[in-house]
Amino acid sequence: MLFASIPFACFFIVFFLLYWYVLSGSLKFQNLLILTGSYLFYAWWDWRFLILLIGSSIISYFLGIAIGKADNKKRRSLLVWIGLLQGLGCLVFFKYFNFLVGSMAGAFAWFNVKVEVQTLNIILPLGISFYTFRIISYLLDIKNGKIQPTISPVTFCSYVAFFPSLIAGPIDRPKTLIPQLKKERVFNYNQAADGLRQILWGLFKKIVIADNCAAFTNDVFNHYQTLPASTLLFSMALFTIQVYADFSGYSDMAIGLASLLGFKITRNFNYPFFAQNIADFWRRWHISLTSWLTDYVFTPLSVYFRDYGKFGLILTILINFTLIGIWHGASWTFVFFGFLNGCLYIPLILKGTLNKKKKGEKNGFKTFLNSAGMFVLLMFTFLIFRADSLGQAFDYYRRLFSPSLFKGFAITEKVNMAAALLAIIIMFIAEWKQRDKEHALQMDGIDKPGAKMLIYYGLVLFILVFSATNITDFVYFKF
Numbered sequence: 001m002l003f004a005s006i007p008f009a010c011f012f013i014v015f016f017l018l019y020w021y022v023l024s025g026s027l028k029f030q031n032l033l034i035l036t037g038s039y040l041f042y043a044w045w046d047w048r049f050l051i052l053l054i055g056s057s058i059i060s061y062f063l064g065i066a067i068g069k070a071d072n073k074k075r076r077s078l079l080v081w082i083g084l085l086q087g088l089g090c091l092v093f094f095k096y097f098n099f100l101v102g103s104m105a106g107a108f109a110w111f112n113v114k115v116e117v118q119t120l121n122i123i124l125p126l127g128i129s130f131y132t133f134r135i136i137s138y139l140l141d142i143k144n145g146k147i148q149p150t151i152s153p154v155t156f157c158s159y160v161a162f163f164p165s166l167i168a169g170p171i172d173r174p175k176t177l178i179p180q181l182k183k184e185r186v187f188n189y190n191q192a193a194d195g196l197r198q199i200l201w202g203l204f205k206k207i208v209i210a211d212n213c214a215a216f217t218n219d220v221f222n223h224y225q226t227l228p229a230s231t232l233l234f235s236m237a238l239f240t241i242q243v244y245a246d247f248s249g250y251s252d253m254a255i256g257l258a259s260l261l262g263f264k265i266t267r268n269f270n271y272p273f274f275a276q277n278i279a280d281f282w283r284r285w286h287i288s289l290t291s292w293l294t295d296y297v298f299t300p301l302s303v304y305f306r307d308y309g310k311f312g313l314i315l316t317i318l319i320n321f322t323l324i325g326i327w328h329g330a331s332w333t334f335v336f337f338g339f340l341n342g343c344l345y346i347p348l349i350l351k352g353t354l355n356k357k358k359k360g361e362k363n364g365f366k367t368f369l370n371s372a373g374m375f376v377l378l379m380f381t382f383l384i385f386r387a388d389s390l391g392q393a394f395d396y397y398r399r400l401f402s403p404s405l406f407k408g409f410a411i412t413e414k415v416n417m418a419a420a421l422l423a424i425i426i427m428f429i430a431e432w433k434q435r436d437k438e439h440a441l442q443m444d445g446i447d448k449p450g451a452k453m454l455i456y457y458g459l460v461l462f463i464l465v466f467s468a469t470n471i472t473d474f475v476y477f478k479f
Contacts, residue, residue, distance in 0.1 A: 001044045003253045004207055004471055011041065012257065019261060020187050027184045031154050034181075034261075038163035042126070049125040052090065057157045059086055060135045064156070067142045068149035076143050083139040087132045094124055099330030127167040129327060131160050133292055138174045140296060147174050155181045162265075164257040168250050168476040170266040170288035177265065185262035195259025197441035197456075202252030204459050209427060210246035210475075211468030212420035213238045221386060224396055228404035232396060236379040239386050241424055244272065246475045247286070252439055271435050273428070276370040278344040279354055281378070289327065293320055310349055317349070318342040328385070333393065337384045344377070419466035426462075 001008040015037050023029045043050045063083045070076040092100075138159070141147045150156040159178050165171075220227060220235035251268035258265045266288045275281035282290050298320045305312030318339060325338020348354040380397075387393035430440040437444075446452055 001041060002471065002473070003250065003257075004203055007044070011037075016260060024187070028154075030185065031158050031181055034163075035154055035158045035161065038158065038161040038166060041163040042161065042166060045126050046123070052125055053131065053161060054157070056087060056090060056131070056135060057160045058153075059083070060139060060160070061150070061153055061156045064139060064142050064149040065151070067139060080139050080143045084136060087135050091128055091132045094122055094128060096330045097122060130169050130171055131166060133171050134160055134174075137292065137296065141174055147178070150178055162258075164254040164261075165265055168247070168254075168474050169286075170251055170254065170268040171292050172266050172288070173292075177263070180263050188262065191262070192260050194442060195256040197256070197443070198252045198259065198439045199256035200456065200459055201439055201441045202249040202256060204423070204463055205245040205252065205427060206249035206474070207463055207467040207471060208423045209420060210242050210249060211470065211472055212416060212423075212466070213242035213245070214472050215468060215470065216417065216420075217242055217386075224399065228407045229400050229402045230405055230407050232400055233405065236383055240375065240379050240382045243382060243385070243475055245427065250474045250476065267438060271431050273375060274371050274432065274435060275374050276367065277348060277374065278341065278377070279348055281374060282341070289324065293324060297323060313349055314346055317345045321345075332390055333384050333387050336390060337381065340381055340384065416466055423462065423466065
């Protein structure tokens, strides 16, 4: 079920009424409803993969208890490795098996050795990367003494399968979500109202901006060989905005839905298009993933390579970002995307400004230029993210540098581009004005109810009138 769909709206209304009006005051039954609803939500896509989700949860639940009871370090490490092999093994099989087999055959071909390989018709389970990382962090945090094992199987399985963030994140840590599942929840009007505002903002970004942009960018990428370079450049800019509006829109809706149920889950975006450099961007983009890898990959590696100075730091960052790329998908485009972003850190490391914030006028013209320069840089890196192959990406780059760059660009008739561009302008202005808030519709400073209602109704009208013809799957569903 897509968040922006009638079936999900019906599902959530029934769920909400049962949760607050029938089961209010019963933590046990509320959690049981969360678990049941989460499994129903997941099974709506393909019930067969629900078995995988439940199986991984049950194995990890018992492993967590066993790790907590283990009386020596070796036993704890062994149990953790079993959990890692189980979780990562499923992830590698479903997500990377065909990629690894194909890459191996390609490597042999370089040496003129023909190897016949057999790939499998594997369907990638929705959300497997997200819930696997939740499970891994749970096991590692028990091993490191940061949390205690969760005794209640319903609580633990609800943590793994929490439906607002099950399919495309955020990747909540056990210390964030499990204590909230254990605590009695009371309906909070202000929290629920703020959740509705965040859902509205997410819908606006997804339906009006991302889906309208997708109709244009998909058409351009499918016919880029025959289009002028000006159109290719414009499409790159729109795709960069599309990915942000799509993924942050999902995160806004997920956080808003959780707020309606009395939960506060992980913030995933902090206005990344206002970043001043690449390090600042990745501190603001997909925060739950980057912080997860920082804690469980970057920090241990940085300690291991600390004796190598700046070279060790560069190596650590390159490994970390290559893993970020691989996490996104089984393709050399994602590997190169991650590696390239790691390379962009090298000038900051060499200059010694990696963790230094820029001084000077916070909102001045220089700040604007830095953000604009970062956006252009992101356009060129996200092209690799979008391309079907590295060959296509480099061919796209090559076609950009032609006299047709200064010609007018073509817009397909099926896209309401004027509405999309107006919505993009609204998004940038709203997020700039609200950049010190959790989200753009968190209007605590506006005391006039009439002004708030005008904004809400205006966005609803915009969604109803200018929504894309086809509502597409969220980009990060495939990850």
